Amino acid sequence: MALEFDFVIENRQVAFSGILILICTCVTITVYLRNSKPPQRPERSNGSLAQGRKRFKEPRPAVTTNAEWTPMRELEFYKELYFKLQNLEEHPDTIPVARQAFLVLLSQALEDYDNELNKNILSIKRFDKNELARFLQSHQDRVTSQYHQYISRRQSGGPRELFQNQQAAGDWLREIAPLKLVDGAWLGHLNKITMPFSLRQIVRQTWQVFTEELGNGNRDQHHVKIFEDLLRVFEPELPSPITKAILHPRYKLGNLKYWRAAVAQLLVSLFPHDFLPEILGFNMHFEALQLDTMQAAKELPEVGLNAYYFLLHVSIDNGHSGHAAMAMESVADYIRHITDTEGEVAAGVAWKRIQAGYIFSEWQSRKGSQPTNLIARLNSVSDDRLESKLLAIFGSKIQAAHRLHCGSRVKIGKRLLSEWLDPEAFLVEEWQREFIRCLSTSQPWIYPGDSRKSKLAQEFRWGGRMYGAFTKSELETLELWINSLDYARTPDYYSFIEPITHSWHQISKISNTDKNGKFVHAGKSGSIETANSLPKDPLGKYLGDLPTNPNLSVLLPLWFTQCCLLESFLYAPGRTTDNIGCAVVRFLRAQSGFETEDLIVTGTDEPSTTENGGVVEFGLEMIRHASIPILQDLYSLFSRWPSEFATTMLKLASSPIRNFGVLLGMSVAFLELQEMVSESSNPGLLCPKSSERLALLVRRQYQCLQACLQEIPGGDTRHVDFHRGYDMAKVEINKCF
Incomplete structure (x- = not known):
């Protein structure tokens, strides 16, 4: 009985093993037959450059498209530019790239701008202050209405809508x-001594908005510092925004x-001489009331955080006496100035440029998350050179790819791909041009x-x-070439603002630095001139001979240029949150004639x-008293009275961090000059009221x-530089008398 039982078990084991072997054999044969089937022919298409045969039915690896790479590369580009634009004296070669980037982004904003809003800025065809005021009030009404609905x-009993808890708020x-x-x-770059004197009042009022953003030189009221303090609740070791560490x-x-x-x-x-209307338009939109600012002011205290940064912007940006009101007044003053000096046509162009700046700011909040192919558009290679480079690439690949596409039935234009890539035919330039033309469509x-x-990319x-x-x-x-193909159809900034009047839209006569950080004085033709090559003023000798008067032909160039010494220190707000930065803010406010700072x-x-x-x-005023045309x-002024030292001052001022000690010493020396003028009894200089002020x-x-x-601190080399700057300036100031 036991033998019989063992035999049964053994037979069952054999049967099971046989069944298992049979199953494995069937699976193997099935896989073999499946893999040995002839590949199916793809459908014929007029758009395939591959061989057109699928060797396997299992899916291919996922294709990594530019949609996944472009935002990443663009983000890194912005972060790098963020750092360099706040450290321009170390990266002067960034300026040409920055100008191109600005024009590309501005053009993209205008291209993307749609008319879906009930009433947008373009609905105001010709500038009218009352209509603009109604438009801005309408914007505020929409925002406050949304906020009322939110409240x-x-x-x-509704939940918070920006963030649910403190971690989400962080x-x-x-x-x-x-x-x-x-x-x-x-x-940040607005209040330049190189701006036209006739625009001083307009620029001054707009720059006041900037200094108030910087707390008027009071650290506790500095907007960037207030936000840094809030952010440090979550990031105690937060680095300065002007350092590269912030990008990590x-x-x-x-x-x-x-970003x-x-x-x-x-x-x-960055280019106030060329794009002042755009700055004014940008300012007008950016200072308008925003819903998320009001919501943040409401929700941050609910999660135990200080909301003062956002509450501050709800109040200080108000449309009655705050930044929004000042922004609109600056626009109205500018249009009035252009109308008076250049006429209605120029004023029409100025208004379109203000609209462009407004749209540029609005676009950041409405469509700012979309990639723009910025890097491709900034490429300095021309379309023709791109095409030539691409053809050279195709030409270099032909021998390696010869006959690999012979099975493809795809046509580019009227020829098969294999015909296009024939090595002998591709040697002919006309053949290459026709290929690239057909491929592009x-x-x-x-x-x-x-x-x-x-799909080719x-x-x-x-x-x-x-x-x-x-x-x-x-x-x-290849990607640059593809992206360049649509440029001709892209509406850009210049087509938007046509017609352009050049009499009031001129490139800055005095630039900050060249590629090597050296000061460049550009003439009307764009050529580089030295101070000695500028025309002499016929009144120079007469002015120098005025009895008991200082030599105005020497004094005036220095008098105006002294304003450049520390003006570039402020362009990066994150550089002005310490005691030195705040002191420079107050110094420049006094130099510009602003009243003494107050807590309000x-x-x-x-x-x-x-x-x-x-x-x-x-x-x-001194020029008027001397009966000299304004x-x-x-x-x-330099054309009339050349001044080598004034040019040196501008050069040194273009690197305000590196030359801070020297600029500080020069500034003190020029305060002594101001004091001498204020104490002068000569009525030909200033009236008594001006002298007192x-x-x-x-x-x-x-x-x-x-x-x-x-x-x-003691021992800092800036002390040595201070004395050097003071002595340099005193030598030149003494020549004025």
């Missing part, structure tokens, strides 16, 4: 941080939208202007049929008459410079 939802604050850490930067991913700051918006702020003010392989959508990436056939640089050339901002109450002017206005700007401003400026010196 109603909250009072009815994530939100990190996200917007790049933008808030440059608060005010859209006006460990801080998890921002995304594409907010781009921050860079846009830094870009828009062959969809889905090429979508002009969109390398992300173009996808096929060269991982997962594509031709992955590895093109190197990284070759693929980038003056807003529209700030006097703006010539009687409340600053150093520039005193210089213009000069247009610093360039025209100048003396007051001298004392205020001196206090600010003393505060700067006290912050420089």
